[in-house]
Amino acid sequence: MGAVIGLELAAPGFTRAAARTAVTAIARGGARVAVANPYAAGAAIGLGALQTAPGQDLLAMAEERGRQDRLRLERFVQDTLATTSYKVKKRKKSSFNAAVSAGMKAIKASKSFGKKGSISNGKKAFTMVTKVASGLLKGRKAPKSGARRIAYRAMPKALKGIRK
Numbered sequence: 001m002g003a004v005i006g007l008e009l010a011a012p013g014f015t016r017a018a019a020r021t022a023v024t025a026i027a028r029g030g031a032r033v034a035v036a037n038p039y040a041a042g043a044a045i046g047l048g049a050l051q052t053a054p055g056q057d058l059l060a061m062a063e064e065r066g067r068q069d070r071l072r073l074e075r076f077v078q079d080t081l082a083t084t085s086y087k088v089k090k091r092k093k094s095s096f097n098a099a100v101s102a103g104m105k106a107i108k109a110s111k112s113f114g115k116k117g118s119i120s121n122g123k124k125a126f127t128m129v130t131k132v133a134s135g136l137l138k139g140r141k142a143p144k145s146g147a148r149r150i151a152y153r154a155m156p157k158a159l160k161g162i163r164k
Helices: 016-036 038-050 053-084 095-109 122-138 147-159
Strands: none
Touching: 038 053, 095 122, 095 147, 122 147
Protein backbone atom coordinates (compact mmCIF):
# COMPACT_ATOMS: atom_id res chain seq x y z
CA MET A 1 0.00 0.00 0.00
CA GLY A 2 2.85 2.38 0.81
CA ALA A 3 4.40 1.86 -2.62
CA VAL A 4 1.07 2.59 -4.30
CA ILE A 5 0.71 5.99 -2.61
CA GLY A 6 4.37 6.85 -3.07
CA LEU A 7 5.96 6.47 0.39
CA GLU A 8 9.72 5.92 0.48
CA LEU A 9 9.73 2.73 2.52
CA ALA A 10 13.37 1.95 1.80
CA ALA A 11 14.70 5.30 3.03
CA PRO A 12 17.21 5.10 5.90
CA GLY A 13 15.63 5.73 9.32
CA PHE A 14 12.16 4.70 8.19
CA THR A 15 10.93 1.81 10.38
CA ARG A 16 8.16 -0.66 9.80
CA ALA A 17 6.13 0.82 12.61
CA ALA A 18 6.41 4.30 11.11
CA ALA A 19 5.39 2.96 7.70
CA ARG A 20 2.38 1.12 9.17
CA THR A 21 1.32 4.23 11.09
CA ALA A 22 1.64 6.41 7.96
CA VAL A 23 -0.29 3.96 5.76
CA THR A 24 -3.06 3.61 8.37
CA ALA A 25 -3.39 7.40 8.75
CA ILE A 26 -3.53 7.90 5.00
CA ALA A 27 -6.13 5.14 4.59
CA ARG A 28 -8.31 6.64 7.34
CA GLY A 29 -7.95 10.13 5.85
CA GLY A 30 -8.83 8.78 2.42
CA ALA A 31 -11.96 7.12 3.81
CA ARG A 32 -12.97 10.37 5.50
CA VAL A 33 -12.43 12.31 2.26
CA ALA A 34 -14.47 9.72 0.33
CA VAL A 35 -17.37 10.04 2.78
CA ALA A 36 -17.18 13.82 3.03
CA ASN A 37 -16.64 14.48 -0.68
CA PRO A 38 -17.79 11.69 -3.00
CA TYR A 39 -16.83 13.76 -6.06
CA ALA A 40 -13.18 13.82 -5.01
CA ALA A 41 -13.29 10.08 -4.36
CA GLY A 42 -14.86 9.45 -7.76
CA ALA A 43 -12.25 11.61 -9.46
CA ALA A 44 -9.45 9.77 -7.72
CA ILE A 45 -10.87 6.37 -8.69
CA GLY A 46 -11.44 7.56 -12.26
CA LEU A 47 -7.88 8.86 -12.57
CA GLY A 48 -6.58 5.58 -11.24
CA ALA A 49 -8.69 3.64 -13.75
CA LEU A 50 -7.48 5.77 -16.65
CA GLN A 51 -3.86 4.82 -15.87
CA THR A 52 -4.57 1.18 -16.81
CA ALA A 53 -4.39 -0.23 -20.36
CA PRO A 54 -8.19 -0.40 -20.81
CA GLY A 55 -8.40 3.18 -19.49
CA GLN A 56 -5.86 4.33 -22.07
CA ASP A 57 -7.84 2.55 -24.81
CA LEU A 58 -10.97 4.35 -23.60
CA LEU A 59 -9.15 7.72 -23.78
CA ALA A 60 -7.96 6.96 -27.33
CA MET A 61 -11.51 6.07 -28.40
CA ALA A 62 -12.86 9.28 -26.87
CA GLU A 63 -10.18 11.31 -28.64
CA GLU A 64 -11.04 9.72 -32.02
CA ARG A 65 -14.77 10.28 -31.47
CA GLY A 66 -14.15 13.94 -30.64
CA ARG A 67 -12.05 14.37 -33.79
CA GLN A 68 -14.81 12.82 -35.95
CA ASP A 69 -17.47 15.00 -34.31
CA ARG A 70 -15.42 18.15 -35.02
CA LEU A 71 -15.02 17.12 -38.68
CA ARG A 72 -18.77 16.44 -39.02
CA LEU A 73 -19.60 19.82 -37.49
CA GLU A 74 -17.17 21.61 -39.80
CA ARG A 75 -18.67 19.85 -42.87
CA PHE A 76 -22.18 20.75 -41.72
CA VAL A 77 -21.26 24.42 -41.30
CA GLN A 78 -19.60 24.52 -44.73
CA ASP A 79 -22.60 22.84 -46.40
CA THR A 80 -25.04 25.16 -44.65
CA LEU A 81 -23.11 28.27 -45.67
CA ALA A 82 -22.82 27.04 -49.26
CA THR A 83 -26.55 26.39 -49.64
CA THR A 84 -27.79 29.55 -47.92
CA SER A 85 -25.58 32.09 -49.69
CA TYR A 86 -27.72 33.96 -52.18
CA LYS A 87 -27.46 37.13 -54.17
CA VAL A 88 -29.51 40.06 -52.94
CA LYS A 89 -31.67 41.53 -55.68
CA LYS A 90 -31.56 45.30 -56.05
CA ARG A 91 -34.96 46.82 -55.41
CA LYS A 92 -36.66 48.48 -58.36
CA LYS A 93 -37.05 52.22 -58.02
CA SER A 94 -40.70 53.26 -57.78
CA SER A 95 -42.12 55.56 -60.44
CA PHE A 96 -42.65 58.30 -57.85
CA ASN A 97 -39.03 58.10 -56.70
CA ALA A 98 -37.84 58.15 -60.33
CA ALA A 99 -39.91 61.28 -60.95
CA VAL A 100 -38.62 63.02 -57.81
CA SER A 101 -35.00 62.13 -58.67
CA ALA A 102 -35.39 63.54 -62.19
CA GLY A 103 -37.05 66.70 -60.83
CA MET A 104 -34.32 67.31 -58.25
CA LYS A 105 -31.65 66.79 -60.89
CA ALA A 106 -33.35 69.36 -63.16
CA ILE A 107 -33.69 71.87 -60.30
CA LYS A 108 -30.02 71.48 -59.44
CA ALA A 109 -29.02 72.09 -63.07
CA SER A 110 -31.17 75.26 -63.27
CA LYS A 111 -30.84 78.67 -61.62
CA SER A 112 -33.86 77.99 -59.40
CA PHE A 113 -33.12 77.63 -55.68
CA GLY A 114 -29.63 79.14 -56.05
CA LYS A 115 -26.85 79.11 -58.61
CA LYS A 116 -26.42 76.28 -61.14
CA GLY A 117 -25.03 73.06 -59.66
CA SER A 118 -26.23 73.72 -56.11
CA ILE A 119 -29.49 74.05 -54.22
CA SER A 120 -29.63 76.77 -51.56
CA ASN A 121 -32.69 75.46 -49.72
CA GLY A 122 -32.89 71.71 -50.22
CA LYS A 123 -35.88 71.18 -47.95
CA LYS A 124 -38.09 73.63 -49.84
CA ALA A 125 -36.87 72.31 -53.19
CA PHE A 126 -37.63 68.71 -52.23
CA THR A 127 -41.10 69.67 -50.95
CA MET A 128 -41.89 71.45 -54.20
CA VAL A 129 -40.56 68.60 -56.38
CA THR A 130 -42.53 65.90 -54.49
CA LYS A 131 -45.73 67.91 -54.87
CA VAL A 132 -45.09 68.33 -58.60
CA ALA A 133 -44.35 64.57 -58.97
CA SER A 134 -47.55 63.72 -57.11
CA GLY A 135 -49.53 66.01 -59.39
CA LEU A 136 -47.92 64.53 -62.51
CA LEU A 137 -48.79 60.97 -61.48
CA LYS A 138 -52.36 62.05 -60.69
CA GLY A 139 -52.68 63.66 -64.14
CA ARG A 140 -52.74 67.34 -63.20
CA LYS A 141 -51.99 70.05 -65.78
CA ALA A 142 -48.42 71.30 -66.24
CA PRO A 143 -47.36 74.44 -64.33
CA LYS A 144 -47.09 77.57 -66.50
CA SER A 145 -43.64 78.81 -65.41
CA GLY A 146 -40.90 78.78 -62.75
CA ALA A 147 -39.13 76.02 -60.86
CA ARG A 148 -42.28 73.87 -60.77
CA ARG A 149 -42.34 73.84 -64.59
CA ILE A 150 -38.64 72.91 -64.77
CA ALA A 151 -39.20 69.96 -62.43
CA TYR A 152 -42.43 68.92 -64.19
CA ARG A 153 -40.82 68.91 -67.65
CA ALA A 154 -37.91 66.70 -66.45
CA MET A 155 -40.14 64.04 -64.88
CA PRO A 156 -41.85 62.40 -67.90
CA LYS A 157 -38.40 61.49 -69.27
CA ALA A 158 -37.85 59.42 -66.14
CA LEU A 159 -41.31 57.89 -66.30
CA LYS A 160 -41.36 56.86 -70.01
CA GLY A 161 -44.62 55.01 -70.38
CA ILE A 162 -45.29 54.53 -66.67
CA ARG A 163 -47.75 57.40 -66.56
CA LYS A 164 -51.28 56.53 -67.64
